[in-house]
Amino acid sequence: MAVILPKQTGTEEGKLLFRKSEIITGVSEGIKIVKNLKDTLDYYGGVGLAAPQIGISRKVFIVNIVSSGKRSELPDIGFKAYINPEILDASSETNTDFEGCLSVFYSTLYGQVGRPSSLKIKYMDIEGKKRTEDIYHPFHARVILHENDHLDGKVFLQRMKAEDFPNLHWEENLDIRKKY
Numbered sequence: 001m002a003v004i005l006p007k008q009t010g011t012e013e014g015k016l017l018f019r020k021s022e023i024i025t026g027v028s029e030g031i032k033i034v035k036n037l038k039d040t041l042d043y044y045g046g047v048g049l050a051a052p053q054i055g056i057s058r059k060v061f062i063v064n065i066v067s068s069g070k071r072s073e074l075p076d077i078g079f080k081a082y083i084n085p086e087i088l089d090a091s092s093e094t095n096t097d098f099e100g101c102l103s104v105f106y107s108t109l110y111g112q113v114g115r116p117s118s119l120k121i122k123y124m125d126i127e128g129k130k131r132t133e134d135i136y137h138p139f140h141a142r143v144i145l146h147e148n149d150h151l152d153g154k155v156f157l158q159r160m161k162a163e164d165f166p167n168l169h170w171e172e173n174l175d176i177r178k179k180y
């Protein structure tokens, strides 16, 4: 697949970002979308991407979290695909951290979002196996919840508290259009 610029909030083609995605019925459809998502995430960088961001209204997202030089505090999760995910449980304990999104102002806008620190998720993997996973690392949980929100038609701005809006900040040098 040719890499395309992720759909953006505030644009006509970005309207899909505010719609609920449909369940995937065949594993092969899921695998195909995962491949497109991976190509796009590899190209633009980032820790996760959901199908509606590339214009596909289906329940699938990927994460790619690696511990590396600049981000040595991150857990080494690597690449993972979640097809038809369902959050079964989320901790009452929460944490607040900055989030950005490849679909919100081309990844230039960052704001604080409070999210549960751990969760339990049910999903299908790319081999078609049903899995249940406990996620204990707050960053991994955060990425999963951010991506899962995309499948519910929500972006991180809708999860922000009014009191955190004054801390929104703009990172012009991260504009993904520079890579396109």
Ligand SMILES: [Zn+2]
Pocket: 100, 101, 102, 103, 146, 147, 150
């Ligand atoms: Zn996002």
